Amino acid sequence: MSDPNPTRSDREDTRTFLQKLAEFIHPGPDSTDELIDWLGDAERSQIIGADSRKMLEGVIRMADMTAGDVMVPSTRMELINISDPYDVMMHGVIDTAHSRFPVFDGERENIIGILLAKDLLKLQRAPELNIRALLRPAVFVPESKGLNDLLRDFQSNHNHLAIVIDEFGRVAGLITIEDVLEQIVGEIEDEFDIADDEGDIFGLPDRSYRVSGDTLIERVENAFGVTLSSSDPDDEFETIGGLIAHEMGHVPKRGEHFVLSGLDFVVLHTKGGAVKWFKVSPVPVNAS
Structure with missing residues (x-):
């Protein structure tokens, strides 16, 4: 009487000759890098979309990452x-x-x-x-x-x-x-992230303001009645985040302060080396 549950080795190999030959010539990936290259090929062949490829790459890379x-x-x-x-x-x-x-x-x-x-x-x-x-x-x-x-x-x-x-x-x-x-x-919107059409300058209960790092310098100048310029007249910046980072001389970190044109800029939140939000308040006239 035959075994009703044959082992895998006893089961018929249903692959065609061409499939076996293709697998012999092009074996599966031997490393993470090869697997990621395969995903790139799959995207170029329109087997998967760009977003799917990025997510799958993230899953693969995450396997080797620690807290x-x-x-x-x-x-x-x-x-x-x-x-x-x-x-x-x-x-x-x-x-x-x-x-x-x-x-x-x-x-x-x-x-x-x-x-x-x-x-x-x-x-x-x-x-x-x-x-x-x-x-x-x-x-x-x-x-x-x-x-x-x-x-x-x-x-x-x-x-x-x-x-x-x-x-x-x-x-x-x-x-x-x-x-x-x-x-x-990839990056997930958090408590600080809001839609672009919802504004970029907000009043806080302590009479300071929360200002988005990508706010145009001209808008900040108009809002606070100041003139903001770089210490180097040859440098031109469009956003307040770019200007403050240049004046600080390094990648800003959360909690750092910088005073410019009578305004105290405190870095509240950063992502990818760029300032997402500042807390801005006028420097008291009698401050030393």
């Missing part, structure tokens, strides 16, 4: 001090406009939890609440954590942020699910 490769370094982390008054916390949340913040107690290395911006608003209605009771557990991952594994953890645990730890157990940075997904789909 340490894409994390926000600890020096650029926006943290909340559990000992700060409510008003200080709220101003920090408004200025950075993130949705989640690591919270520390005493030293910045001592992360005790994650605070959601929406939870902080609960204190307005119930000031008697203990802010510690609002904290969510912090998730810690090593720098060597693979992005594939981390994405699965984010999905299964419903976490959107993890604290990255170095080999000595110190805080090395943080990583979000957005950071991971951007390796596949």
Whole structure:
């Protein structure tokens, strides 16, 4: 009696002679680079579209990446001090406009939890609440954590942020699910990103302004009643982000200040080496 479930080797090879010959002459890719080259060929042959090719390349490259490769370094982390008054916390949340913040107690290395911006608003209605009771557990991952594994953890645990730890157990940075997904789909619009037709200069509660880095210099001049020019008269810039970066002399980093024409520009958010948003306020007349 024949085996009703033949092994794979016993099954009939249904490939045609030409298919076998083609596979012998053109074997499958032996490396990641070859596989990516295949995707390029598939796009040129119109088997897949450009967007599909980019996403598939991102998935392939991500397999070799770790949390340490894409994390926000600890020096650029926006943290909340559990000992700060409510008003200080709220101003920090408004200025950075993130949705989640690591919270520390005493030293910045001592992360005790994650605070959601929406939870902080609960204190307005119930000031008697203990802010510690609002904290969510912090998730810690090593720098060597693979992005594939981390994405699965984010999905299964419903976490959107993890604290990255170095080999000595110190805080090395943080990583979000957005950071991971951007390796596949490219940049994702976040809390700071708005449509071009929705404006580029916004008033903030503390009487300062949030200004997009790609705002035309002429528009900033008209809005604040100042004249902005480069220290080098031969240089011409169209956007405020380009002008400030040139005057600073380096790629701006979050939290850096630069004063120009009586305006204090604070870098709020950067992407790809360019400033996405500034916080702008007039420098007090009596400031030294």
